[in-house]
Amino acid sequence: MRKVQENLLIRLAAWVLFLLAVWGCAVSGQKMILALSCANDSIPQDTGRFSRVLDDYVGRVKVYVDYQNALTGVLDFETEQVYRSEVKQTEEKLDRANTNFRYQVFSENGSEVIASNLDESLGTLEQQVEAVYIIELEQGGELLYGVLPMETMDQTGVEDEFYFVQKEFLEDQANLDLYMGQTIILSAIAAGLFLFALWGSGHKPGQEGVAVTWQEHIPLEAYLLLLGTVLIMEMYFLGGVSDAWWNWWDYGDAAVRKSIPLVGMIAVGGAAVAALVLRTVTVRCKAHILVHTTLVLRLAVFLWTSAAYFMKTLPITWKSTLAFLAYLGVIFFADYWEPLYYYRPLPGMVVNVVVLVIVCWWSAGFRRIRKGTDVIAAGNVNHKIDTTRLPGELKRHAESLNNISSGLNSAVDEKMKSERFKAELITNVSHDLKTPLTSIINYVNLLKATQQTDPKAQEYIEVLDRKSQRLKKLTEDLVEASKASTGALSVNRERIGMNQLLSQALGEYEEKLEERHLTVVCTEPEGESYVYADGRHLWRVIDNLLGNCTKYALEGTRIYVELIRGKGSVTLAVKNVSREALNIPAERLMERFVRGDTSRTTEGSGLGLSIARSLTELQGGTFELVVDGDLFKAMVTLPQAS
Known part of the structure; x- marks a missing residue:
């Protein structure tokens, strides 16, 4: 199909055949129109053409009688010669040898025949014609007339207007179905060829896409002007042809019939110009350049985009003001414009209903955005607000919120990725430290088993042992903190x-x-307080809290441990007085490697509270810190078990 579409010869043949089909359709269509005028009539005498010819001959008889009556009076020489010439020409036209029309003009009393073209040897007027018509003359008297039957016309051999009317009537009735079938078939062929030619327009062999020629660089208005000029000229020529059809007895039947091919050529010319315009429009649409090559559309697009940009950049307050002024203008127009004034207050009510619908539409859109914003604010950063059928300003606002949601989601994903990377880094580094650390601890144990004579050596071994054990504890804490923060630890909750x-x-x-x-x-409540938690992880939380007290509490003070039960939960509160000044916010203390001892002289690693919070949250509980001066308070809340 693509080769057929790109073949230039096939497309040219399609255009030529299309124009030939248009010519044939125009010719057969004209013949069909002429035949349709006889379709509802049974005899030629019932047709309009026959009546018009008959009226023309009756008029000639009246003129003939008038001129004869005028010649009986006193006339100047020149007028008399003109009248005699007209009488002579009319006599020749009405002579029975030149026409199939028969008539008799009687005097006012009906006793005398003033004028006639009858052959009395063939009988009376009633015997010669098919039907006798009678008309009263203005100057007095009667005119009796009629037309010979078709068979009589064939015998006399007189080929006047009546002969051709009856002959064409019989031919048109016999060929009506043929003309109609030709017209329909040629119309279908022309339409098919035209669509095929348009389908192949803009394609060339070996070239992808649409090939734009020089014709598409001409403004479309020039083609439309050419088409309009051709249509006006065709209407002028067709007006003359239709006049010949209407007054065909003045032009002659042969002239009318000869005009049919001419009208076909005119139709072909108009079809060729229209096809040229539609072809270039089709190619421009295929290449998506219709707007850019049409001056009016370019101007309209420019004005529209300028107005849209102006409205887009206009502040919402001014937009609301303009909308309100437009509403007032429409209401005033609906109430006081004269055609609508008589229907008051119905037009104003219609405008108010339309405005109410628009306001409700805007409110529904705002409510949708508000609900979507609440969902995003609640933490569902993946939620997208539906922007279909939203007003312009609200749609832009919703799209901005969706973009913020996407940005937040990306930021959260990036943060999670960073956290996973840090956890993996800590886990890998801790794992790599374990092997040399285990060797150091084993060798220290071997040294401790040997007899050392030098007291200094024994002291160094104790320092190595203490520091290696601290390093081992720090490595274990690092691994556990990493697993707890990422949720990689298994949790087996029980009573x-x-x-x-x-x-x-x-x-x-x-x-x-x-x-x-x-x-x-x-301080403990009466009876056992059961919680729903993982015993191993809960033990580590309590161990970290008590370990914090031994490391950072002021010596000689009290540590308050309180167990609170109620409202479906159990809370463990541990309070102590810090040895060092706590000038760090409570949230900051729960971060990794943050210690209350800013000098970092104690043995703590700064991971205990972070591990405790992560483990508590893994068990479905909450971990809180309160710092008030030197008072340090930690609260672990877990779900109560029934």
Whole structure:
């Protein structure tokens, strides 16, 4: 199909055949129109053409009688000669040897025949013609007339207007179906060829896409002007042809019939120009350059885009003001414009209903945006606001919110990616540190098993042992903090007694607390407080909190441990007085590697609170810190188990 579409010879043949089909359609169509005038009539005498010819001959008889009557009076020589010449010409036209029309003119009393073209040897007027018509003359008397039957016309051999009317009537009735079928078939062929030619327009062999020629660089208005000029000229020529058809007895039947091919050529010319215009329009549409090659469309697009840009850049306050002024103008126009004034207040009510619909549409769109904004603000950054059928300003606002949502989503994804990268880095580095650290610890243990004679060497071994154990603890904390923050730890939640677990933890830390001269004040509710948590992770949380107290609490002070039960949850609160000034916000203390000891002289790693919070949240609980001066308070809240 593509080769057929790109073949120049085939397309030229299609255009030529199209024009030939148009010519044939125009010719057969004219013949069909002429035949249709006889379709509803059974005899030639019923047709309009026959009536017009008959009226013309009756008029000639009247003129003939008038001129004869005028010649009986007193006339000047020149007028008399003119009248005699007219009488002579009319007598020749009405002579029975030249026409199939028969007539008799009687005097006013009906006793005398003033004029006639009858052959009395053939009988009376009623015997010679098919029907006798009678008309009263203005100057007095009667005119009786009629037309010979068709068979009589064939015998006399007189070929006048009546002969051709009856002959063409019989031919048109016999060929009406043929003319109609030709017209329909040629119209279909012309339409098919035209569509095929348009389908192939703009394509060339070996060239992808649409080939634009010099014709498409001419402004479309020039083609439209050419088409309009051709149409006006054709209407002028066709007006003359239609006049010949209407007054065909003045021009002659042969002249009317000869005009049919001429009208066909005129139709071909108009079709050729129209096809040229439609071809270039089709190519421009295929190449998407119709607007750019049409001056009026370019001007309209420029004005529209300028107005749209002006309205877009206009502040919303001015837009609202202009909209309100436009509303007032439309209301005034609807109430006081004269054609609408008589229907008051109906036009104004219609305008108000339309405005109400627009306001409701705007309000519904605003409500949709408001609900979408609430969803995004609640944390669902993937939510997209539906912008279909939203007003212009609201649609732009919704698109901006969707873009913000996409930006937030990208930022969150980037942050999660960064967190995963940091967790993987910490895990990998910690894993790589374990191997040499294990070797160091093993060699230190071997050194401790040997007999050292030098006291300094024994002291160095103890320092190595203490520092390697601290480094091991730090590495383990790093791995656990990384896993806890990313949710990589498995959680097996079960029913656990909080009082019992707290008592065990306080028992293990009793010696360490006594070394720091710290006193524990424990407050527990009556009965066991059960929580729904992972025992291993919960133990680590309590261990980190008590370990914090031993590292950072002021010596000689009290540590308050309180267990609170109620409202479907159990809260463990640990309070102590810090040895160092706490000039760090509570949220900052829960970050990794942040310590209350800014000098970092203690053995803490700064990961305990971060690990405790992550583990608490993994178990479905909350972890809070409160810092008030030197008072430090940590609260772990977990769901209560029934």
